[in-house]
Every structure is written in structure tokens, then in C-alpha cells.
Amino acid sequence: MQQYVARGVHGQTVEVLAQRILTGQLPEGSTLDIGALQTEFDVSLTVLREALRVLAAKGMVDARPKRGTFVRPRGDWSLLDPDVLRWQFSRQVRPGLFADLHEVRSIVEPGAAGLAASRATDDDLAALDDALDAMAAAGNDAGAAVEADLAFHRALLAATHNELLQRMEVLIETGLAERDRMVHRHGPGDPVPAHRAVVGAIRARDALGAAQAMGRLLEQAVADVARLEESPE
Structure with a gap:
């Protein structure tokens, strides 16, 4: 699997969201407030959506009609993905x-x-x-x-x-x-x-x-x- 390489604002957004999910700051099942995140990170909706697509590809988030974007259960995460591994080990989140x-x-x-x-x-x-x-x-x-x-x-x-x-x-x-x-x-x-x-x-x-x-x-x-x-x- 190709490793994701963090670049610029988009990369920083991915990294921050990933760490919040891995540390439980954004717990499993929680719904993400897209508007609040966009304001907090001061990024365009396009940048935020692209960051969420990266995390969705790693099984960490998903989006459903009427529910919005939410954190998936840990059992769905691609824990052997190179980036997910790196994010965990670099902060010793568990x-x-x-x-x-x-x-x-x-x-x-x-x-x-x-x-x-x-x-x-x-x-x-x-x-x-x-x-x-x-x-x-x-x-x-x-x-x-x-x-x-x-x-x-x-x-x-x-x-x-x-x-x-x-x-x-x-x-x-x-x-x-x-x-x-x-x-x-x-x-x-x-x-x-x-x-x-x-x-x-x-x-x-x-x-x-x-x-x-x-x-x-x-x-x-x-x-x-x-x-x-x-x-x-």
C-alpha cells in the first residue's frame, strides 16, 4: 500500500485529525462537525474533504446520508497501514x-x-x-x-x-x-x-x-x- 506523505496544509490536517482519532479525542462513533473543523483549521472545505478521504481510505472515518462524517470503530481501521502505524508509534498513543x-x-x-x-x-x-x-x-x-x-x-x-x-x-x-x-x-x-x-x-x-x-x-x-x-x- 502506498504511504501517504504529509505536505502543506492538507498534510497537517490529515495528521491532526488522525492523532485526534487515535488518541480518542475524537472517539469511535462520534460525528465530526465539518463546519467547526473548517473554522478551527482555517482551511477550505476542499482541503478538509481531501483530508477526510485519506482517513476514509484507511478505514478511520466514513460518511453516510443523514449521519454525516463519523469515526469508524477501531476494528475497521487499517492498523497495518504504514501511516496508521507511523502515527501510532510516533506519539505512542496506546x-x-x-x-x-x-x-x-x-x-x-x-x-x-x-x-x-x-x-x-x-x-x-x-x-x-x-x-x-x-x-x-x-x-x-x-x-x-x-x-x-x-x-x-x-x-x-x-x-x-x-x-x-x-x-x-x-x-x-x-x-x-x-x-x-x-x-x-x-x-x-x-x-x-x-x-x-x-x-x-x-x-x-x-x-x-x-x-x-x-x-x-x-x-x-x-x-x-x-x-x-x-x-x-
């Missing part, structure tokens, strides 16, 4: 969101590492090595560290040569990017050894070892987030 992400990663990524150990090509291994090199070179550059980590996990899923697993990239990358930005701002430990252990097992065609190494990496990820949650900051 407690336990990172815990949910960890559970998904714990199910998917050790298995992916095991598959990669039996299926990875030379090109796949080169992509993993490149990500490790970028991770090592990033140093204290938080932005570069985040990009390197995302490249690693993207390469890992690609190395499974399973198209459905590769589609998990959207969920894992979106949440992982926000987690990484949060962690790297506070000076994490050296991430390279844990990631290198995964690649070493994949290169050795050790499926069990690769899965176990990925499991240890994920345990460290949980510890990093827990450390930040306990921080006075």
Missing part, C-alpha cells in the same frame, strides 16, 4: 504498543533468521554485511544508526525469499524506526556484536543458531526500551 511489536518480532524474526540460514544467497549475505558495516560506521550518529539497523532487518527478511515474510517489513520497520530513534538518542551499547552473531550463524548455515542469536538480539532490544522507561527523563 500503552503497550512497543510490547505488541516485540511479541510480533519474537514470533517472526527468529524464524526468519532460521530460514535465511538455509536460503540466503551470496547477495543476501553481502547486504547483511553492508548493514553491519554501516552500523559500525554510524558511531554516535543516531540517524545513521537507525538507517543501518533498518537495512539489517530489511536484508534479513529479504534473505528468507518468502514474499509474505518480506511484507512484514512494513510493520517491523515502522515500529523499529521509532524504537531506534528513542533508544539511540540515549546512547545505547554497541549493537554490532549481537547483529554480527546472527549473520555469522546464517553464513554457517546454522538455522537453530541463527534463530537463537536473533532471540538474544530481541531480548536486548526489550532491555533497551525498559531502561528508557525507567529513566527519570
